[in-house]
Amino acid sequence: MSLIVQKYGGSSVSNAESIKRVAKRIVETRKAGNDVVVAVSAMGDTTDELLDLAHEVAPIPAPRELDMLLTAGERISMALLAMAIKNLGHEARSYTGSQAGMITDARHGAARIVDVTPGRVQEALTDGAIAIVAGFQGFNRGTGDITTLGRGGSDTTAVALAAALHADVCEIYTDVDGIFTADPRVVPHARKIDRITSEEMLELAAAGSKVLHIRAVEYARRHGVTLHVRTSFNGNLGTIVYNPAAPGLDENGEAVEEPIISGVAIDLSEAKITVVGVPDIPGKAAQIFNIVAKTGANIDMIVQNVSAAATGLTDISFTLPKSEAQSVLTALTVEKEQVGFQSLQHDDQIGKLALVGAGMRTNSGVSAKLFTALFEAGINIEMISTSEIRISVVTRADTIHEAARVVHTAFGLDAEDVAVVYAGTGR
Ligand code: ASP
Ligand code: MG
Numbered sequence: 001m002s003l004i005v006q007k008y009g010g011s012s013v014s015n016a017e018s019i020k021r022v023a024k025r026i027v028e029t030r031k032a033g034n035d036v037v038v039a040v041s042a043m044g045d046t047t048d049e050l051l052d053l054a055h056e057v058a059p060i061p062a063p064r065e066l067d068m069l070l071t072a073g074e075r076i077s078m079a080l081l082a083m084a085i086k087n088l089g090h091e092a093r094s095y096t097g098s099q100a101g102m103i104t105d106a107r108h109g110a111a112r113i114v115d116v117t118p119g120r121v122q123e124a125l126t127d128g129a130i131a132i133v134a135g136f137q138g139f140n141r142g143t144g145d146i147t148t149l150g151r152g153g154s155d156t157t158a159v160a161l162a163a164a165l166h167a168d169v170c171e172i173y174t175d176v177d178g179i180f181t182a183d184p185r186v187v188p189h190a191r192k193i194d195r196i197t198s199e200e201m202l203e204l205a206a207a208g209s210k211v212l213h214i215r216a217v218e219y220a221r222r223h224g225v226t227l228h229v230r231t232s233f234n235g236n237l238g239t240i241v242y243n244p245a246a247p248g249l250d251e252n253g254e255a256v257e258e259p260i261i262s263g264v265a266i267d268l269s270e271a272k273i274t275v276v277g278v279p280d281i282p283g284k285a286a287q288i289f290n291i292v293a294k295t296g297a298n299i300d301m302i303v304q305n306v307s308a309a310a311t312g313l314t315d316i317s318f319t320l321p322k323s324e325a326q327s328v329l330t331a332l333t334v335e336k337e338q339v340g341f342q343s344l345q346h347d348d349q350i351g352k353l354a355l356v357g358a359g360m361r362t363n364s365g366v367s368a369k370l371f372t373a374l375f376e377a378g379i380n381i382e383m384i385s386t387s388e389i390r391i392s393v394v395t396r397a398d399t400i401h402e403a404a405r406v407v408h409t410a411f412g413l414d415a416e417d418v419a420v421v422y423a424g425t426g427r
Pocket of ligand 1: 047073135
């Protein structure tokens with residue numbers, strides 16, 4: 001008998017009809033002879049609606065109360081799902097995050113899992129019941145308060161349960177057929193990937209692919225949990241995300257031929273700050289990024305220009321989430337004299353595109369092909385950064401969708417058919 005953890009996202013349980021459909025699917029898995037644990041998200045856009053509501057009563061809602069409010073979303077879906085399963089004649093029990101032993105630190109809105117003690121879930125399984133666990137939520141022992149894991153956190157709940165229960169597989173059900181070579185909403189001819197390493201998946205998630213919560217991928221990689229990302233709208237196999245024992249080998253130790261490129265991800269949530277006229281002497285970059293670090297901002301790409309020989313000055317640009325730009329600008333302005341730079345530029349009309357693939361390690365023509373594709377489409381590149389398995393470029397925001405499509409085509413990733421998006425508002 002296998003133990004399968006299944007996670008259903010908000011779009012899979014958006015109304016009574018879809019809850020019944022998901023219940024059927026869970027029961028089928030159970031009938032096939034498996035133990036089943038389910039992590040479920042809030043129905044449809046419930047979390048966003050609750051957030052909007054909170055901001056209507058208070059511009060800055062108290063973090064403790066906000067978590068209390070948002071966790072209500074998953075309570076609704078878990079109870080309804082358990083009822084629907086019982087109605088099909090199978091035993092099911094729903095549990096809140098704290099009942100299921102999801103122990104976190106105390107950071108409201110962005111809590112980290114520190115321990116998983118799923119005693120009650122285990123008990124339910126022993127009794128032959130299906131366990132339904134509220135995604136996205138936990139409990140801090142110190143404060144005794146309810147926490148949330150951050151937006152999209154139900155994936156992480158599922159993976160943490162799978163790791164703690166030594167599940168055979170963690171199935172993540174979503175509104176597309178699996179992981180695609182690009183977002184099918186942007187690149188209609190995106191192709192489903194059958195297998196991808198967790199390393200590549202991490203790069204795609206970090207670069208803006210929203211199919212999986214990045215922390216869930218990290219957690220799965222660290223704990224050796226195999227993920228199967230698939231849709232709840234049909235029975236098709238989706239994408240296996242695995243941690244290879246050795247490069248070029250899958251989890252069974254079989255040789256697999258890796259495709260050169262696994263996908264293209266885009267991100268429109270970042271801004272660019274340029275520090276203009278920085279004295280090109282040791283210690284200046286350290287000074288600047290110490291100031292930035294104190295604001296807690298998450299820096300992504302950094303580019304420093306060659307200094308102009310005549311002036312001994314250089315420009316340093318970096319990207320960061322749009323929401324963090326203002327506090328960084330303020331902090332740098334305060335220290336302007338101290339650092340000795342001339343001015344600051346803020347640009348929130350940028351888009352980032354990342355091309356990811358393990359095959360890049362050994363293939364030097366990849367950058368050339370990427371830049372050529374963008375050039376032929378008349379798209380200007382403003383910044384470039386690379387890792388072993390990723391090349392990222394920054395362009396104007398309004399060219400990023402076009403950029404994704406031409407790069408996708410240039411690397412031969414286009415499928416013949418148009419990809420299907422079953423549900424979800426993409427919100
Ligand atoms: N309901 C939460 C959210 O919308 C968690 C999740 O869906 O994974 O962010
Ligand atoms: Mg959701």
